[in-house]
Amino acid sequence: MQLLRDIGFLLHLTRGQRIARRYFVTNGFDGALTMLGLVMGFHVSGPVPPDVALGACVGTAIALGVSGLTSAYVSESAERRRALDELQAAMMADLGDSAHGRAARLVPILIALVNGAAPVLLSLVIISPLWLAALNVELPLDPIAATIGLAFVVLFLLGVFIGMVSRTFWLWAGLRTLLVAAGTALLIFLLGV
């Protein structure tokens, strides 16, 4: 409990929640749209066994997760280090042992975890019909079609979340991301890749 309070305080100190939320939306959107693109590709290019599609999707999700984890850590730790150096110069003191020093070390890790986990978690939700099909669970829909449908739902919900954060009309925000998803799917369909 004390650890959670400390983490909350350090995030508050650095406004890390906002940054983590932004990273979650940005990389989560990347992950969801990438899954949609992949599965649309499988749909357009012909029948693909669910286990093959699943392998490709899981591999891509892992790559997105590792990319998100490392890129966010590298950029955030550089930003935090710079901010700490500037503050130390203004304070004319070493703040390494203070809350600011701890935040400079811990917050990049937390933000990197959020940035890495967002595409993986959303991808796992989207490809759940492929998991079920690979486990020989009977689905009322074709697994690829169900995965495409779920990708649309997840992207819509991500839009709703963005709408709630920006305090705009949630339905409009959801429809906007849904439109992006539809545009992407249409483009892949028309190109017949």
Place this chain on the structure above:
Amino acid sequence: MVAVKRVVLDVLKPHSPDIHALARTVAEQGAGWRVRITVDEVDEKTESVVVTVEGDDVVLDRVVEAIGSLGGSVHSIDEVEVDGSGV
């Protein structure tokens, strides 16, 4: 027993955390401590504040440590009130 009843410190601190959080953190260091903080001067990244701590037995080291843990540094001790009536 000689007990410190009141100290007034001149402190330089970063803008964040704000004086509310600083006051709470200092007050948590001793039972019944009362803390008052007034902002004296605001710069681009820092602010100078006057921290007044009152209590039955104010421990200066704990006050300084609490301020330091939040990135502040004590520039000077401007006032001390000590009660030696128990000696």
